Amino acid sequence: MMTDYDLLFAILFQLAQLLLVVLLAPLLTGWVNQCQAWLQNRSGAGVLQPYRVLRKLFHKDAVIAHNASPLFRVTPYIVFGCMWLAAAIIPIIAVDLPFSQAADVIALVGVFALARVFISLAAMDIGTAFGSLGARREMLVSFLAEPALLMVLFTASMISHSTQLPRIVDTLAHHQFVLYPSLAFAALAFVIVLLAENARIPVDNPSTHLELTMIHEAMILEYSARHLALIEWASSLKLFAYISIGIALFIPHGIAEVGNWAGLPLAIALLLLKLMLAGAALAVLETVMAKMRIFRAPEFLGTAFLLAVLGLLIHFLLGA
Amino acid sequence: MQIPYTLQFINLLAALLLLIAFAMLAQRRILSLINLFAWQGALLALSTFIVAYSTNQHHLYYSAGLTLLLKVLLLPYLLHRLINRLNVRWDVETLINIPTTMLVGIALVIFSFNLAAPISQLAEGITRGLIGIALASVLLSLLMMLTRRKAVSQVVAFLALENGLFFAATSATQGMPLVVELGIALDVLVATFIFGIFFFQIRETFDSLDITHMEKLKDD
Numbered sequence: 001m002m003t004d005y006d007l008l009f010a011i012l013f014q015l016a017q018l019l020l021v022v023l024l025a026p027l028l029t030g031w032v033n034q035c036q037a038w039l040q041n042r043s044g045a046g047v048l049q050p051y052r053v054l055r056k057l058f059h060k061d062a063v064i065a066h067n068a069s070p071l072f073r074v075t076p077y078i079v080f081g082c083m084w085l086a087a088a089i090i091p092i093i094a095v096d097l098p099f100s101q102a103a104d105v106i107a108l109v110g111v112f113a114l115a116r117v118f119i120s121l122a123a124m125d126i127g128t129a130f131g132s133l134g135a136r137r138e139m140l141v142s143f144l145a146e147p148a149l150l151m152v153l154f155t156a157s158m159i160s161h162s163t164q165l166p167r168i169v170d171t172l173a174h175h176q177f178v179l180y181p182s183l184a185f186a187a188l189a190f191v192i193v194l195l196a197e198n199a200r201i202p203v204d205n206p207s208t209h210l211e212l213t214m215i216h217e218a219m220i221l222e223y224s225a226r227h228l229a230l231i232e233w234a235s236s237l238k239l240f241a242y243i244s245i246g247i248a249l250f251i252p253h254g255i256a257e258v259g260n261w262a263g264l265p266l267a268i269a270l271l272l273l274k275l276m277l278a279g280a281a282l283a284v285l286e287t288v289m290a291k292m293r294i295f296r297a298p299e300f301l302g303t304a305f306l307l308a309v310l311g312l313l314i315h316f317l318l319g320a
Numbered sequence: 321m322q323i324p325y326t327l328q329f330i331n332l333l334a335a336l337l338l339l340i341a342f343a344m345l346a347q348r349r350i351l352s353l354i355n356l357f358a359w360q361g362a363l364l365a366l367s368t369f370i371v372a373y374s375t376n377q378h379h380l381y382y383s384a385g386l387t388l389l390l391k392v393l394l395l396p397y398l399l400h401r402l403i404n405r406l407n408v409r410w411d412v413e414t415l416i417n418i419p420t421t422m423l424v425g426i427a428l429v430i431f432s433f434n435l436a437a438p439i440s441q442l443a444e445g446i447t448r449g450l451i452g453i454a455l456a457s458v459l460l461s462l463l464m465m466l467t468r469r470k471a472v473s474q475v476v477a478f479l480a481l482e483n484g485l486f487f488a489a490t491s492a493t494q495g496m497p498l499v500v501e502l503g504i505a506l507d508v509l510v511a512t513f514i515f516g517i518f519f520f521q522i523r524e525t526f527d528s529l530d531i532t533h534m535e536k537l538k539d540d
Binding site for chain 1: 325328329331332334335336338339342346418419422425426429430433436450452453
């Protein structure tokens with residue numbers, strides 16, 4: 001039975017996680033960019049650069065096309081809200097948060113899909129060629145990535161007999177240590193999905209405005225000032241959320257339980273360490289891989305789906 | 321119920337073996353194909369070693385060592401030399417495109433898992449869940465032999481098929497007698513040499529390693 005104090009603690013933990021995520025997300029993006037700069041023998045702009053960009057963008061006056069509909073104006077807020085909500089559902093510093101009861105992993109995928117639908121509609125709203133081109137490509141990539149992501153999440157759900165992320169983390173982290181071959185497959189598939197969904201290098205290049213290759217950047221070309229700032233911030237949040245899902249599924253050890261104040265500093269320290277490692281690994285991956293042609297993306301994402309399905313099959317056969 | 325760690329580790333290796341079988345199926349380059357084959361051999365040697373350790377059978381140590389020597393070091397070295405001399409380092413042509421092959425591969429995996437389920441019920445050994453995976457990797461190698469057009473990749477597929485059979489033997493019956501294993505190892509080695517000679521013959525006759533040319537052998 002949950003007492004009032006427990007509920008209060010749970011809400012406090014939830015608020016702490018919300019604040020932590022929204023403040024840390026640009027730092028993670030900055031860290032990935034900085035690692036990439038080091039790997040390319042550049043000195044880089046520093047890990048705080050995304051904050052400076054956000055401040056600059058928030059101080060500018062927004063320019064909006066004459067034929068923009070209200071949808072175009074509200075989309076940045078919806079996208080930002082979706083990503084923040086997603087980050088609230090995932091157990092990042094503690095399990096059993098009040099928000100996480102609201103939605104399971106399938107709903108989480110739905111939240112990501114909602115943001116994607118709105119940003120694609122807004123891209124087509126202005127009627128420029130680039131906007132619709134980017135929106136179509138985004139839809140092509142995401143409709144291939146989404147089933148793979150669902151399969152990855154199903155594999156974890158089969159192991160823990162629940163689609164609730166806190167239950168999954170609880171089964172994997174707080175019970176006896178077991179090797180799961182099926183999760184190894186799922187992890188590989190998840191990395192591919194993460195690269196594709198966050199517009200990272202083999203599928204899209206986040207730092208280019210070359211018309212032949214861009215996907216995500218093509219969709220947000222018409223945005224400026226505070227709208228652009230919100231979308232950039234939402235992209236950082238999305239990367240943060242995806243890496244957090246990866247941590248929750250594959251290396252969940254150290255995530256605190258609600259009300260466990262003593263475990264909280266350790267949980268945050270471990271979280272920072274894992275994020276640093278994951279960001280550095282992402283930078284290395286992006287440096288060693290080349291951007292592939294858009295027509296090769298279906299094959300790349302097909303591989304992710306195949307790996308996830310194999311993971312599921314192996315779970316059935318080996319029971320692990 | 322807690323499974324012993326050795327068995328968990330063998331399960332992981334089996335899963336990786338299946339992953340490598342799929343990677344070979346998807347691979348476009350001969351050079352990477354041979355490297356993958358070497359990795360498959362290394363996994364096989366490791367899993368044989370662990371089976372030997374956990375069931376305490378000494379002759380399996382020899383067969384693990386033999387696998388390491390032959391399939392990780394000697395055969396890949398021979399194949400590397402072969403493709404250097406033949407100058408076919410890069411080209412692999414597949415008959416069906418790769419995503420379709422992968423889908424057929426998934427169907428094969430489901431088929432072999434179903435097929436192996438009743439056999440696994442009968443087997444008593446510590447590693448009974450692995451027969452399905454071994455069967456799947458054998459069938460995937462067979463699929464690779466069918467879908468490749470060039471002779472070298474077909475031979476790599478043949479060797480990978482033998483790896484799958486070997487894995488089935490260690491997982492289902494905990495190893496064949498050492499004499500049989502020695503015999504098979506020698507057979508594979510000799511087969512590789514003969515294939516090497518065949519490659520040169522094929523290339524001399526047709527100026528290519530594409531085996532579709534061999535279909536035109538008609539007396540007219």
